Amino acid sequence: MINIALVDDHNLFRTSLAAWLNNNEKLHVALECENGKELQLFLPKHQIDVVLLDIQMPEMDGIETCEWLTRTHPGIKILIVSFLKDVDIIYQMMQRGAHGYFSKESAPEELANAILSLDYTSFFFNHSIRHIIQEAKKWKPTKKEVSTAPATSHDQLFTQRETEILKWVSQGLKSAEIGDKMNIDVRTVETHRRNIIEKTPAKNMIGAVLWAFKEGWIDLEG
């Protein structure tokens, strides 16, 4: 019997998936959480073997949660369950210690097999993911890549300040308005914007924001 923790902010999805998984006699959903913070809170009270982790969540997202899990609970296996099918983000999750990546577009029958086949030496790929990885290998990076990105203490692409600015920009604020919000000079904001664009394959802020969202680096609020 494998004990599972579900971490996903969509209650409807989470609960129905839990019901489905519990139908399998080898699986047991022992814990349901809405985000990483909740997992941190309740994980000590349960004996968990596998964590099914969504990427985009409020409070504490999949990236952070995955890092924390790997650091504090190396014995727990992590399976990312997301609708994102981007190569970069899969690599990112691999680097953060995830043991598999499962697309939400796939069938639940596959998921049970995925959970049962997880191990520490290999990385599980969804069938619908696998061919994407294949194609990705043909590409040649033209700009700064995730793997060569400045490695901060937490291996993030954007710095704290840049992430803040991305948030305001995505809400439609202008540089001057952001400067007011953050109590810094307009020119500082502009410098940050330049650096943000530099870190993405985009050529302007619109492309950069949407890229960052699609790659899972930021969430859209409101």
Place this chain on the structure above:
Amino acid sequence: MINIALVDDHNLFRTSLAAWLNNNEKLHVALECENGKELQLFLPKHQIDVVLLDIQMPEMDGIETCEWLTRTHPGIKILIVSFLKDVDIIYQMMQRGAHGYFSKESAPEELANAILSLDYTSFFFNHSIRHIIQEAKKWKPTKKEVSTAPATSHDQLFTQRETEILKWVSQGLKSAEIGDKMNIDVRTVETHRRNIIEKTPAKNMIGAVLWAFKEGWIDLEG
């Protein structure tokens, strides 16, 4: 016994939700589809009472599907099931003939009740949605609102041309580049951009694109 059709492009979500609903003796999921196109194809072969409809889907999204359903199958009740909680989009779906709006963040127990309580005279609101409606009534529209937007033959917010331009803009192209792509003058593109911003509550293109995405008017490619 209520016969249900599930329309959602996330296989995992759809199948597990179907399993959950089938546990209820009063409910029966008779049809599962990935998008509106599939629904159009398979609906005639089934006797469906209620359609659970996601908004953001490829091929044929919830907006289109809802319109089509209301027009061709007025006897079928439509319950929107989405993670979006925006007031405008809820009103839009009401106008298109939906009978209820359910947030994916809510509990599945609520969903069964929602389905059973659907009727033709009222509009079902999720508990987590209801307070949003309340707050929305306090607001005063400052700009052009969806309800007063130019009503085209298909009651869309953006025109065909504007949608095209939104697509290119969201991929980071500049006005000049878009003009080349579409073989129109830069100034024409700029006119369209102005009109797009006018139709949204945003003050610049970044805000407009992200608003349009969050409201389900456009999809992000790539």
Place this chain on the structure above:
DNA sequence: TTTCATCTGCGCAAAAACACGGAGACCACA
């Protein structure tokens, strides 16, 4: 036919974003 929305193009001016280079302060880490 008239009306209306759409698509198209133009001119002008201000605002904002973007590009490039430089630099001091701070902090963590080796």
Place this chain on the structure above:
DNA sequence: TGTGGTCTCCGTGTTTTTGCGCAGATGAAA
């Protein structure tokens, strides 16, 4: 101590976007 990354600010200049007004062509609908 030195290195490197981050955050901050500055100057200069170009490019792009945005705001506002105007207007003809087209096509669909009343």
